[in-house]
Amino acid sequence: WAAAKTWDPEGALSTLPAVATALLGVQAGRWLARPVPLPARIRGLIVAGVVGVLLGEVWDLAFPINKNLWTSSFVALTAGMACLCLGALLWVVEVRGWRRWTRPALVFGVNPILAYVGSELMAIIIGGVITLPWDHRIAPLQDVIYEAVFYPLLPEKAASLAFALLFVALWWAILEVLYRRRIFLKV
Template identity: 35%
Template sequence: MNPPLTQKKEDRLDVSSENFSSATHSPKGTSKRLLSLDALRGFDMLLISGGGTFLVLLKGKTGLAAVDWVADQLTHPAWNGFTFYDFIFPLFLFIAGVSLTFSLNKGLSMGLAKKELYKKTFVRMLILIGLGIIYKNSPIPFFEPSQIRLGSVLGRIGFATFMATLLYLNFDFVKRLGTAVGILLLYYAALFLVPVPGYGAGDLSFEGNLVGWFDRTFLPGRLLQGTYDELGLLTQFPALCLTLFGTLAGDILAKAWQDSRKIQLLLLAGVIGIGLGLLWSLHFPINKHLWSSSFIMLTAGMAFIFLVMFYVVIDVWKIRKWAFFFQVIGLNSLTIYFAYSFINFRYTSGKLFSGLYAPMPTDWHPVMEALGALMLVWLFLYILYRLKIFVKV
């Protein structure tokens, strides 16, 4: 196994103004790649794309309570509540904000005007919305437009990074923090004070919430949950706050400060976020489906904590060999997202490895098949890494 990213590769992969999947860190004017951000992104994308499926399939097979608990943490609650799996997509939105800080600053240092950066991020948003529609609707029902789902993970990332770009280039640290807090407070007030026809105000049930009514009324096409879509219209705004919080973390990391100061500030932000999220949940339940304000604060706080953990181990202590597995994924995050959907790695896994696990009990076969698929996906990404092929938008 090769060591993580030589300087030669870092130079080739430095962030451009239109590429938000990587970050450079140059507080003293020298290009230094944040390997921790690549690793954290890879860890996150592995779970977003379904790389943890084999862990879910382990439930009830080992007789170990800890394994069953981990499996339960990789599924979403039916409505209110929280599991680790709820944290995965918010973490990516946060990471996008961290990367955005470095890429925009690099664009400005290269002499690009704000107007040019707006244009690039707007075009990128449109491309991601299009790719998201393809991903969520394949095969696309071209002749039944009412069955096309418009909400998507990629579309949400595109919208969040575009809006965060507008705010980052015009608002300082304090104003962006105030904007994020203001959005969460307004969202909180809207869900409790705006009456929903037939249900009234403050109804946070599956059928009666304002988010669902807004989607049913204004969002064309198919809604994932029938009465609403968790990637619909109103939830775009609280989700945007995660990317704004990410830009705050990026600002801290980009400062020419001692690592100890950066770590203290990131940890403090994480503790405050988690504390406020739990406190807010006493009245506004933690709910990923609604992207409730308490959910945003909780996951933002967790994102700060995860970022600082990866940063300390990889970029401060320089303990990096273990992170290479995730860095390979993080450098091709869009590729793994689409590969798991459009390439049947589990079928190939069965064809290649089923003879090895055939003697095992039959209920273990899906577990081994999923594990083999994960190995094949990583090998595919490693080959792309060796060939220096990185798919970006």
């Protein structure tokens, strides 16, 4: 474990493809902001997505797709996949009008800073600040909740997932209350 913390698998050379990823996202946003009918913008995203996925797969033959190194083939593939997903979501939400399921994203999206900072602080607090006597030791509250509630009922990986989902659901509930009261943290 110690060795894994002493090196950066991405390295300096992955900075350029990471910047390219961000710029492709900016381009997608600019594409969506164009004064063109929505169906045409969605088609453009789908075409760009197919081109990106194909380009990434073909480029993989010469320069393998590798997330840890953030290779250019990885950038092309993931940008293409993102365009396909965004196009599909726009079609489902804006064209078909299926919006009810988007409520959690809306609630998190209008208070993202609070969601991030609050969940990080909560993770720190339950991960070590608040401790309790548990199983012949002093344990962080997070361990006590996990070991008392989830671990006895589920296999280890499923228990970990259930704990994480509960954590997200708790923050969704907090943010839902704030959303209903129109309380938004802005910088």
